[in-house]
Amino acid sequence: MSYPSAPPPYDDKNPLYPPQPGGHPQPGAYPGGYPQPAPYPGGYPQPGGYPGGYPQPGGYPHPGVPPMSTVPMNLGDSYGSGGSGEEDGLRASTWDDKSVRHTFIRKVYTIISVQLLVTVGIIAVFTFVKRFPWNLILLSIFTLAMAFMTGAIASWYKTEAVLITMVITAIVAIIVTVFCFQTKVDFTSCTGLFCVLGIVVTVTGIITAIVLSFTYVKWLHMLYAAIGAIVFTLFLAYNTQLVLGNRKNAISPEEYVYGAMEIYMNIVQIFIFLLQIVGRS
Template sequence: MTSKVDRPPTYEDALQHPKYEPNQLHPGSVESQPPSYSPGSGMYSSSPPSYWAQAGMWSVPDLPPSGMPTAVPTLSGGLPATNPGEMEGSFSSQWETTSVRHSFIRKVYLILAAQLTVTFSVVAVFTFVDPVKMFVIKYPGIYWASLVVYFMVYCILLCCKEPRRRFPWNLVLLGVFTVALSYMSGTISSYYETKAVLLAMGITAVVCVTVTVFCFQTKVDFTSCGGFLCIASILLVIIGAVTAIVLSFHYVPWLHMVYAAIGAIIYTLFLVYNTQLLIGNRELAISPEDYIYGALSLYIDIVHIFLFVLQISGSATE
């Protein structure tokens, strides 16, 4: 316990004795502010604390004043807090990117549906209408002319970006390309029986739907296999040349079917590759401006799958 002399004076004594002078009045204030008590020194301090002078509260050493906001730990893992405006901007940009990609996919598949409708309509006419079938078989020069047009337009659309991005030239070139490839497919189909053509159409439809669903569901990235597919296409050309030379001297059914099976498998892998390029959530992706190229690549893959399957089904029915 402390003696009476050692006790700190009361508030009235502190105001009366000169030793404990009250603080100076602030301009415009009515009453004087009471002095603060310092627990460490055991006596009053004549100067008010800095925080009390600003907020009107008592300050305690080594502790935050009452009413002061304390730092609350967050779940940011030591990273600075994200600005709400930046977060909203990132979400909006991501939504715009996703919406643009979805619009691009819809546009590509609409164009692809129109191309396949034209192609299989021509194939049906050349298969079921006997005068047309006999005409294309009698005049094979039209087939070779369509083959030349097919390669020329394909090279233009593949190598030149401006024609395939500039409206309406892109649609004109795509229409010419579709008609040329449709005529080629119809001419080839006219050499096979109706049963083989219908069977090839059904198998092609099942393969395309299966590949599309697989590409949209799988997490495996096939866009990094472009080099492998390039080598496979070169091998297919070499095998095709050798097969054509051998079959020109003596027809071997099993050799023809093996070549057609290899071609169907390779173009199915190309369909997987081009579909994932179209989706856009893989290592590589097609630009949303190249919707003509996206539809063109899928269209070529599907038609070649049909032609190779047609050769297998035709050899099996014979």
């Protein structure tokens, strides 16, 4: 079938559609007979109405709602158990934190610094303050503290051992005092020797504390107690002669509180070391 080269007039093209006066002609159908697509309600295509009729596989989520994750949430190994594992893990993680460790160390050394400052202050008052009655008041506080410490140590031993040690200590103190009154040996002239003895006791005590913290060695404990008892017996003789005042070195007559405190400390130390020997035998 052939088509003319020029469009026919409107009256010849289709008699059912006459030309509109003053307007444009109506467009005809698409070549080949393709229909016009029908409009969708609201101007949006309905699901499934794509050209060719392809269905939506599995459906699509509602616009604006994020998809729900199917991965399970990690609630931890000890969730809901409330056992010691959770507390241990928390404690371990706390100690692993450097700031926590530094804070702990700072608190410990702050307390130690305060204790040392108080001790130094009391010693300074004993040494430099000559006005009554502060010396006696501080001596009373110091005596109560030493008595409390000695009582706490003695509570770990049997009553018989404590009584025997008290008798031995009293006998040693009396013998040393009488000896210092009668002897011509001047212990105050051997200051260097007593410094060495003090160092020996300190080093022996440190070694004993380290060894006994791992395992108990009875002979080492007894050796340390014997060395301590002997050294503080010699210190008692030295301080007694300082109080007597008829030797090379002597203390001032105004330092009677200091002299009493030194002798008292020596006697208490002798008691503590002898208690370790008698209580373990």
